[in-house]
Amino acid sequence: MHKINPPGRPFSGRPAKPRILLIARLLAVACLLLFVQTARANCTATMQDVNFGNVDLLNPGTLTTQAIATVTCTKSAARGIAQTFQVCLAVDGGQGVAGQFTPRYMCPSGASCTMTTANRFAYNMYIDASRSTIWGTTGRGTQYREMLNTPVSFSSTESVNATRTVNLTVYARLITPLSNVPPGQYTASFAGGSTALAFGTGSSCGSLRGIRFPFTVSATVVKNCNINKPNNIDFGTVNPGDTNLAGSTSLGVTCTSSTPYNIGLKPSNNNTAGAGEMLPVTPGGGNTDRIPYQLRSGSGTNGAVWGNTATAAQTGNGVGGTGSGLLQNYNIYATVPSADYHYGDYQDTVTVQVNY
Structure with a gap:
């Protein structure tokens, strides 16, 4: 065991300085880990299925529907500091036709959906109620840069790890003239890499991340x-x-x-x-x-x-x-x-x- 002599008295045994340096280094590492944990932002997203319900091609009636995307973020800044996440949700063309946006297609349920699949059912999803701006992704060229985009803000009075949830409306519409498809169930899957979330603590969302929010688009064509x-x-x-x-x-x-x-x-x-x-x-x-x-x-x-x-x-x-x-x-x-x-x-x- 090492000892430290009182001031003014000679040392006895080995000096204790290495132990002091060791403690200082441990404290530095602990501070570094705390900084990394505090700066780690976190947002997640979920998405309702988009369901057109029963569709009568001979008497179509309403051709539109909508669904809700929910984004939840966790504050990483300490109490006393306000924080805002800029959040973007992106989707591609969906199951088997990732690059197809104008329009997107549902295919017979259970069938492998490709650009050559017969009896495809055309539709699209939009970020505005007038259904004029297609919901897309930054990864498919400038014509598909439209994304659901919203800020998620925390006040300075909220403590670290506080959560905030926002809902975003996705608007959908069947494309006319309606495809002459046989009766049955039609679906499009947005799973795997078809969806992505991006978020940043600045004024932009930053890069898309591997955070997914899978969902399905469906419609049932009834015979008439x-x-x-x-x-x-x-x-x-x-x-x-x-x-x-x-x-x-x-x-x-x-x-x-x-x-x-x-x-x-x-x-x-x-x-x-x-x-x-x-x-x-x-x-x-x-x-x-x-x-x-x-x-x-x-x-x-x-x-x-x-x-x-x-x-x-x-x-x-x-x-x-x-x-x-x-x-x-x-x-x-x-x-x-x-x-x-x-x-x-x-x-x-x-x-x-x-x-x-």
Whole structure:
């Protein structure tokens, strides 16, 4: 054990100076470690999924949605010192198409999404409510420098390790004209290196860091069919002895792409074989006549019968098709065997039913 003699007395044993120097060095290292820990800033981010919900391509309605990105920063300056972090959030084009920004794409859920993937669903994300400025990243050229950017400020009265959270709104919109994609679930994943956070304690965010905030963009395309009401079939003015009357009209059907459908025609008497009856428009006067007619999918008296046994799974005696997203036309024919009935106007109502 080393001893230190009182002042004015000679030393005995080895001098203690090396021990004093050792203590001084330990203190210096401790101060250095404390400085590094205090200066280490910290911000993190999370992001809600962007969900467009159910989308009807034939009747799209609202094409927009939004989500919230949340940034949390921890103060590293001591009490008595104010501190502001400038925070930026950046995203690329997403799953498999990192360089594609205008527009971005969702792909069929579970499919590998590339620039050549079929049935891609176009959308984009923006940093403003007017949806005019695309949310992008500084790493993809000047045209994609837009980022979510906000300051996170701490007052001087807050102590070190205090936290502050801010929410930033991300705006999204489906791109029109809407892609003619089949019904189903569509997604785009922003995982791995597709997102990055940058923050700095100055007036800029500094460089992007490996801090991620993964999220998913999704939409569900629902199947649907629209019917264009056909014109009436008018046999015109006929003589009592006329036979084999024929008339026709055109039916327009628009169904989402790849959607199978079957069309049935039902007269007001509910005859499943498309054999209807026209009744007097103005009843009375003892006229109880009913003029029979037959609905057909082919012209002439030998044309195929068009009835109402069709279902979503079976064509039956109806007419079937597969949607393309565009208008598809079908001719409806009707024949009357004989017009040998009382004078007057006759009519019937036929219901068109599209099963899908």
